Structure formats: C-alpha cells, structure tokens
Amino acid sequence: MSVNRKFIPILVTFGLFVVMFAAGSFRYTGFFSLQVLMNLLVDNAFLLITAVGMSFVILSGGIDLSVGSIIALTTMVSASLVQQQGWPPAVVIPLVLVMGSVFGYGMGAIIHYFKIQPFIVTLAGMFLARGLCYVISIDTITIDNAFYTSVAQTKIHLPGGSFVSISVIIALVVIAAAIYIAHYTRFGRNVYALGGSEQSALLMGLPVAKTKILVYTLSGFCSALAGVVFTFYMLSGYGLHAVGLELDTIAAVVIGGTLLTGGVGYVIGTFFGVMIQGIIQTIISFEGTLSSWWTKIVIGLLLFFFILLQRLLIARRSTLKL
Amino acid sequence: MSDQDPILQMRGIHKRFPGVKALSNVDFRLFPGEVHALMGENGAGKSTLIKVLTGVYSIDEGTVDMEGSPISVTSPQESQTAGISTVYQEVNLCPNLTVAENIYIGREPRKFGRILWKEMNRNAAVLLKERLNLDIDVTLPLQYYSVAIQQLVAIARALNISAKVLILDEPTSSLDRNEVQQLFGIMRKLKSDGLAILFVTHFLDQVYEISDRITILRNGEFVGEYRVNELSRIDLVLKMIGKELNLLEELPQLSQEYKDSSGEVLLTASGLGRKGSIEPFDLTLHKGEVVGLAGLLGSGRTEVARLFFGADKPDQGGITSPGIEGGIHSPRDAIKRKIAFCSENRKAEGIIDDLTVRENIILALQASRGWFRTISRKRQDELADEYIQLMNINPPNPEHLIKNLSGGNQQKVLLARWLLTEPRLLILDEPTRGIDVGAKAEIQKLVLSLSRQGMSFLFISSELEEVLRVSDRIAVLRDRNKVKEISGEEMNPHEIMQAIAGG
Numbered sequence: 001m002s003v004n005r006k007f008i009p010i011l012v013t014f015g016l017f018v019v020m021f022a023a024g025s026f027r028y029t030g031f032f033s034l035q036v037l038m039n040l041l042v043d044n045a046f047l048l049i050t051a052v053g054m055s056f057v058i059l060s061g062g063i064d065l066s067v068g069s070i071i072a073l074t075t076m077v078s079a080s081l082v083q084q085q086g087w088p089p090a091v092v093i094p095l096v097l098v099m100g101s102v103f104g105y106g107m108g109a110i111i112h113y114f115k116i117q118p119f120i121v122t123l124a125g126m127f128l129a130r131g132l133c134y135v136i137s138i139d140t141i142t143i144d145n146a147f148y149t150s151v152a153q154t155k156i157h158l159p160g161g162s163f164v165s166i167s168v169i170i171a172l173v174v175i176a177a178a179i180y181i182a183h184y185t186r187f188g189r190n191v192y193a194l195g196g197s198e199q200s201a202l203l204m205g206l207p208v209a210k211t212k213i214l215v216y217t218l219s220g221f222c223s224a225l226a227g228v229v230f231t232f233y234m235l236s237g238y239g240l241h242a243v244g245l246e247l248d249t250i251a252a253v254v255i256g257g258t259l260l261t262g263g264v265g266y267v268i269g270t271f272f273g274v275m276i277q278g279i280i281q282t283i284i285s286f287e288g289t290l291s292s293w294w295t296k297i298v299i300g301l302l303l304f305f306f307i308l309l310q311r312l313l314i315a316r317r318s319t320l321k322l
Numbered sequence: 323m324s325d326q327d328p329i330l331q332m333r334g335i336h337k338r339f340p341g342v343k344a345l346s347n348v349d350f351r352l353f354p355g356e357v358h359a360l361m362g363e364n365g366a367g368k369s370t371l372i373k374v375l376t377g378v379y380s381i382d383e384g385t386v387d388m389e390g391s392p393i394s395v396t397s398p399q400e401s402q403t404a405g406i407s408t409v410y411q412e413v414n415l416c417p418n419l420t421v422a423e424n425i426y427i428g429r430e431p432r433k434f435g436r437i438l439w440k441e442m443n444r445n446a447a448v449l450l451k452e453r454l455n456l457d458i459d460v461t462l463p464l465q466y467y468s469v470a471i472q473q474l475v476a477i478a479r480a481l482n483i484s485a486k487v488l489i490l491d492e493p494t495s496s497l498d499r500n501e502v503q504q505l506f507g508i509m510r511k512l513k514s515d516g517l518a519i520l521f522v523t524h525f526l527d528q529v530y531e532i533s534d535r536i537t538i539l540r541n542g543e544f545v546g547e548y549r550v551n552e553l554s555r556i557d558l559v560l561k562m563i564g565k566e567l568n569l570l571e572e573l574p575q576l577s578q579e580y581k582d583s584s585g586e587v588l589l590t591a592s593g594l595g596r597k598g599s600i601e602p603f604d605l606t607l608h609k610g611e612v613v614g615l616a617g618l619l620g621s622g623r624t625e626v627a628r629l630f631f632g633a634d635k636p637d638q639g640g641i642t643s644p645g646i647e648g649g650i651h652s653p654r655d656a657i658k659r660k661i662a663f664c665s666e667n668r669k670a671e672g673i674i675d676d677l678t679v680r681e682n683i684i685l686a687l688q689a690s691r692g693w694f695r696t697i698s699r700k701r702q703d704e705l706a707d708e709y710i711q712l713m714n715i716n717p718p719n720p721e722h723l724i725k726n727l728s729g730g731n732q733q734k735v736l737l738a739r740w741l742l743t744e745p746r747l748l749i750l751d752e753p754t755r756g757i758d759v760g761a762k763a764e765i766q767k768l769v770l771s772l773s774r775q776g777m778s779f780l781f782i783s784s785e786l787e788e789v790l791r792v793s794d795r796i797a798v799l800r801d802r803n804k805v806k807e808i809s810g811e812e813m814n815p816h817e818i819m820q821a822i823a824g825g
Contacts, residue, residue: 006462006463183437184436184437184439185435186428186430186432186435186437189419189423189427189430190427190428192416192418192419193419195418196416196417196419197414197415197416197417200415200416201416203398203410203414204414204428205398205399205428206428263416263417263418263419
C-alpha cells in the first residue's frame with residue numbers, strides 16, 4: 001500500500017482539477033495562463049470562505065443552509081450602514097462579522113440544547129436572514145464609499161504579469177488558518193470526533209456541546225466574512241445576492257471529498273472542490289456557445305460521481321479489514 | 323491475594339429507580355492483580371452496578387472506597403480521574419480517527435496549543451506494543467481494523483488514563499475464538515502488571531478460563547463472592563438462577579408420556595451456523611413434537627430460533643424439509659412453509675398497541691392472504707370470537723384496544739394471531755415472560771394440546787421448569803453451542819443443569 005487509502009478521495013479531486021485544467025488548455029487558446037488560474041480565485045473568493053465554514057459543519061456531521069442568506073444579509077447591512085447611515089467601514093466590518101457569528105451561535109445552541117435537526121434549524125435561519133434583508137430595503141443599495149471601491153479595485157501584481165485581489169488574500173489566509181485549526185488544535189480534532197460518532201465523543205469525555213455550537217458559530221463567521229468579500233466584489237447590498245449559494249457550497253465540500261455523514265474530509269479538498277466548480281464555469285465561458293446552465297449539469301454529474309465513489313470506498317474498506 | 327488490601331471496595335450499595343429496586347445492599351471488592359467476574363442473569367443488577375461505579379448513575383446509599391479512602395463518583399470524568407476505566411461492549415471510539423488519536427484525543431500532547439502528532443503517534447505505538455503486544459500502524463483510521471483490534475485500542479485508551487481498575491463489559495461478545503484468546507492473553511499480562519480487572523460476561527467457559535474470583539448478583543441482591551476454584555459450575559448456575567437442585571427435582575410433569583421422536587420429520591437443520599451468533603449445529607424437528615431450547619441468557623437460544631425462521635442468514639449449513647424444494651432463506655420462505663415466529667420482544671415486535679384485539683388477531687392471516695383479498699368483517703368477528711373463547715382471553719371483547727389488556731392476555735392474542743395461520747411449526751420465544759402464573763399454565767396447556775393435534779413447537783424459555791414441563795425433547799445450549807440433546811427418561815433437572823453448566 002503505497003498511498004494511504006484515506007487520501008484517495010482527495011487525490012481524485014486534485015487529479016480531476018488537473019485534468020480539467022489540462023483539457024481546457026489544449027482546447028482553447030489563452031486558457032493555459034496563470035491569470036486564468038488566478039481568476040478562479042478572484043471570482044470564487046467568497047465561495048472559498050463560505051465553503052471553509054461549511055467544511056467544519058459537515059465534518060461535524062451537520063449541515064448549514066443559512067450561509068447564502070447570511071451573505072446577503074451582510075451585504076445589505078454593510079451597504080445600508082456605510083451608504084445610508086454614513087458609518088465608517090472600520091466599524092461596520094467588525095460589526096457584521098460579530099452579527100454573523102452570533103447568528104451562527106444561536107443556531108448552534110438551538111441545535112444542541114433542543115436536539116433539533118441542523119437541517120431544519122438552519123433552514124429557519126436561512127428564511128430569517130433572507131427576510132431580514134428586505135426589512136432594510138427591497139432594492140439594491142449601491143456602494144460608492146471610497147474604502148470599498150479602492151479595496152475592490154486594488155490589484156496585487158504577481159510575477160509574470162498576473163494579479164489577484166485583496167479578497168483572494170483574505171480567502172487564502174482563511175484556508176491556511178482552517179487547515180491549521182482542523183489538524184493541529186483540539187477543537188479541530190473534536191469536530192472530526194463528533195462527526196465520527198457523537199455518542200463516542202461524549203463517552204470519551206470530549207466537550208461535545210462547546211464543539212457543536214462553535215462549529216456553527218465558525219460557519220456564521222465565515223459566511224459573514226464571505227459577505228464582506230462579496231460586498232467588495234459586487235459593491236452593492238441586495239436581498240437577492242447569493243441565492244442558492246448554500247447548495248453550491250455543499251456541492252464544493254462534497255466534491256472536495258468530504259463525507260456528508262461527517263468525520264472524513266480535508267479543508268484542502270474543499271479548496272479544490274471550489275476550484276473545480278470555478279474551472280467548469282471558465283471552460284463554459286471559453287466555449288462561448290454553451291448556456292451557463294451547463295455548469296449545473298456538470299456539477300450535478302460530478303456530485304453523483306463523488307457520492308458513488310465514497311460509497312464504493314466504504315464498501316471496499318469493509319472487505320479489507322486488517 | 324487475600325492478604326492484600328482491596329484496591330476498590332463497595333459496601334452496602336443501594337440504588338432505586340422509580341418502582342424498581344435495582345441494587346439493594348450490594349457489596350463488591352476488587353484486588354489488584356486479579357480478574358474478577360461479575361455474574362448474574364439479565365436484570366440481576368450487573369449493568370447498574372457498573373454504571374454506579376463509572377458515575378453514570380448516582381448512589382442512593384452505600385460507600386465506595388478506592389485504595390482505602392472514600393471517593394464519590396458522580397460523573398464518568400470523575401470516575402476516570404479516580405483511576406476507573408471502562409471498555410464497553412460496543413466499541414465507543416471514533417472509527418474515522420486514527421488509532422493514535424483514539425487513544426489520546428482530549429489529552430493530546432501539545433506545545434503552545436499545537437498538537438504534536440509525531441509525539442502522539444510514537445507514544446501510541448509504544449503503548450500498544452509494550453502493554454498490549456500489538457504492533458500496528460497507528461496512523462491509520464480505526465475503522466480499517468477488525469472489531470477485536472478496536473477493542474484492544476479501547477483498552478489502550480482506558481489504560482492511558484492511568485487506570486488502576488479496568489472494567490470490561492462483555493468485551494468478548496463480538497469476538498471469535500482466536501480473538502478471545504488474544505484478549506485473554508492481554509488480560510493476563512495486565513493482571514500481572516497489577517491491574518484490577520472487572521470482567522462481565524455470560525460465557526461460563528470464559529469465566530472459568532480467565533477469572534480468579536466471582537461475585538454473583540441476583541435480582542439486585544448480593545448472593546456471594548467466591549474463588550473460582552471453590553465454586554463448581556453447576557453451583558454457579560444454581561446460584562445465578564436462585565434454585566436448589568432438589569427443589570427442581572420435585573417438579574410436576576405435565577406430559578408424562580413422551581412422544582417418541584421417530585415420527586414424520588418436519589425440518590432438519592444440518593450444520594446450521596452463523597459467525598458471532600451460533601456455532602454450527604444439527605437439529606431435527608418432528609411433526610407434533612415440542613422441542614425445548616434450554617440454556618442461560620445469551621447462550622444462543624433466540625439465535626437458533628431466528629435461523630429457523632430465516633430472520634438471520636446462516637453462513638454455514640442449511641435447513642431442509644422433506645418433499646419441499648429449497649431451504650429457508652428469509653422469513654417469507656418460512657411463512658410459505660407455514661412456520662410462525664412469536665418473538666420474545668412482545669412490545670416492540672408483536673402487538674400493535676392502538677389496534678383492537680380483533681385487528682391484532684387477524685393481522686398475520688390477512689398479511690398472508692395479501693392486502694387485496696380482505697377478510698370480510700363478518701368472518702373477522704367470527705374468528706376473533708372463536709379464538710377469544712379458545713384462548714380464554716379476558717376481557718372477552720374483540721373491540722377492546724390491546725394496550726389495555728394484561729401481559730398474559732396480550733400474549734394469548736399474539737398466539738391466536740399465529741394459530742389462525744395454521745402453522746405447522748410455531749416458534750415461541752419466551753412466550754410466558756412477565757405474565758401471571760394462571761396465564762402461564764394456560765399457555766403451557768395450549769401448547770401441549772395443539773402438539774397432540776399435530777402442530778410442532780420450538781419452545782424457548784429461561785425457566786427450566788417450564789421447558790421441562792412442555793417439551794418432548796430438549797436441546798441444551800451453552801456459550802452459543804448446542805451441547806446436548808436430551809429426551810425421554812433423561813429429561814430431569816439434574817441432567818439439564820449439568821449440560822448448561824458444562825465443564
């Protein structure tokens with residue numbers, strides 16, 4: 001056994017990304033460039049950040065459907081406070097981050113203390129956050145605040161003539177931090193234990209309540225941070241921003257090799273899951289004649305493929321006991 | 323050993339639950355360097371005693387001393403801190419984490435909050451190698467290993483919590499023979515390291531193989547503490563069930579004339595077995611015969627019944643019936659061959675609470691006809707009335723909700739349900755558990771009279787008297803093995819107890 005079997009799903013994800021990038025490069029002129037790769041990051045920075053939070057939730061055996069709505073609410077609150085109330089961004093950004101975290105904390109507490117399915121609690125959270133957007137305004141609020149526009153337009157130049165945005169730096173920092181948290185802190189390992197078996201985690205004396213609530217708090221925080229990044233990207237607040245994003249996020253996490261039942265998966269897998277979704281969109285836009293709905297079709301097929309792969313690996317494992 | 327002081331001493335332990343006295347005045351002590359078996363039938367209080375000791379339940383009365391000084395355990399964490407570690411029957415670890423993590427999670431070696439994986443893996447490998455003689459890759463997820471190894475990892479985790487007392491709660495129930503030997507080897511090693519091991523099992527052979535001392539509980543009461551070499555197997559069984567052998571001898575026999583077993587063969591099981599549930603056995607059932615299954619709890623009685631009904635798939639051997647093609651591979655096959663199974667689990671697998679007596683009675687017949695050929699209401703009423711009378715069901719009202727009937731009457735309704743399908747073989751698993759003496763006798767009489775009319779029975783009961791009273795032939799099970807078949811004049815309590823106790 002040269003490769004540890006637990007790394008198979010993540011290697012498949014990584015391999016798929018490489019194959020897709022190679023295929024695009026052969027087929028389309030101009031595809032094979034660093035900037036195409038960098039644009040994947042630029043266009044999906046907010047998705048990356050959201051998916052990191054979602055990875056922890058799914059690893060713990062839960063699900064969070066509220067992420068898209070929290071992004072929308074964040075853009076809405078930011079735009080309203082900055083644009084209409086004239087608050088400084090230095091106050092608004094920490095404020096929305098706290099708001100997202102508190103929202104996640106509340107959902108986590110309800111899930112744990114009332115023993116309610118995460119699906120239904122975060123579904124309620126999804127409707128609540130989306131509804132709150134329209135309390136602020138039913139229209140788009142465009143932002144022309146100097147700080148926001150300058151962050152949106154800043155290009156960080158890389159050697160070779162390509163560039164990334166500030167949002168990309170934020171996303172990469174979040175991913176690096178998440179990998180560290182997942183593998184080198186007790187909280188991270190407790191999340192994996194919780195996803196493996198909640199009953200066992202309890203009997204092993206692990207802090208189940210704290211871990212569970214913190215997972216949803218973290219997801220709320222990530223969603224709010226993604227909302228901030230999304231505000232830079234769109235320069236507006238709107239109640240219909242990021243509709244259905246929770247499903248894209250879940251898809252990215254699963255394509256990244258994380259088991260929906262929890263306990264198995266890697267943050268870096270999620271990174272490539274997002275990148276695969278991005279590259280599908282890029283290929284379709286290079287193709288030019290295909291409707292953007294083809295993205296959904298390919299993602300749907302990939303999801304089927306990955307779920308079946310996981311099932312096969314589990315089946316194979318049970319026949320390969322040492 | 324006895325010149326030492328006990329490491330753990332429990333005195334006068336009382337534990338009440340609403341309506342039940344789970345433990346009353348129980349004493350228990352453990353010496354360092356011994357394996358101490360805790361024995362008792364179901365409901366004797368073994369689990370309660372362990373849960374009290376591990377802090378899952380609080381104690382109503384009594385004291386627990388650890389190394390001579392009193393301790394109070396009110397949570398599993400406290401019990402672990404006091405040096406008491408438990409490995410449960412089902413492995414309570416996380417299958418997705420690595421072996422090393424499962425041993426150390428919650429206590430990982432850290433530096434500035436960062437988990438030191440290398441150190442953890444090294445420590446885990448050393449711990450497994452030195453204390454458990456286990457040389458495995460600790461960086462693989464636990465789920466890649468067999469249950470036996472997972473169990474050993476659970477023990478390693480327990481040991482790591484600087485344990486002085488190790489509780490093993492039925493650790494062998496999912497292990498095969500070699501794995502049990504491996505576990506026993508480790509238990510001996512730990513014992514020689516000075517650990518006190520509390521061992522719970524219902525396999526008598528294992529108790530005699532590994533234990534130094536036995537404490538017996540019965541109905542929540544302390545029966546006694548014995549050295550293994552001073553207590554014969556048959557005495558152990560008698561103390562567990564609380565009967566004197568000479569009292570058993572004086573049982574009135576219901577069926578004095580045994581049917582000879584040379585009648586028409588109904589079913590033959592040959593080499594029928596299933597790993598982890600029952601060792602391969604042969605058993606032939608004849609027409610009109612009552613075959614009793616005797617043995618202690620967990621000896622494999624229900625497992626035999628489930629194999630005959632096709633509810634579990636055998637991995638060896640098969641069942642044949644003369645004149646009929648094919649074996650029994652599913653409950654559907656069994657029902658087609660007119661075999662009915664009345665489960666021991668009356669509440670969960672038998673009665674449907676919110677239906678009437680009539681509806682409960684016709685359920686199986688209706689199911690066997692298919693839902694499109696409904697039984698007319700008139701016919702339903704006739705059938706219900708007929709069986710209410712036959713079985714003497716009280717109150718004799720077919721429209722009564724079954725949940726309002728007594729246990730004995732519910733059992734009669736269940737019997738009626740299966741009798742209505744006119745089975746050739748009726749498997750009764752603990753048909754008289756928890757019902758009053760009168761109803762018990764009626765059910766026993768009914769079994770006998772139906773068998774004389776040609777119906778065959780496989781009769782399972784924990785009560786030896788009852789099995790003796792109704793059976794024409796008795797198969798004795800011990801430790802998931804069919805050890806003996808007893809018929810005719812040999813059918814006396816002494817003979818059966820000897821077979822149950824073995825050795």
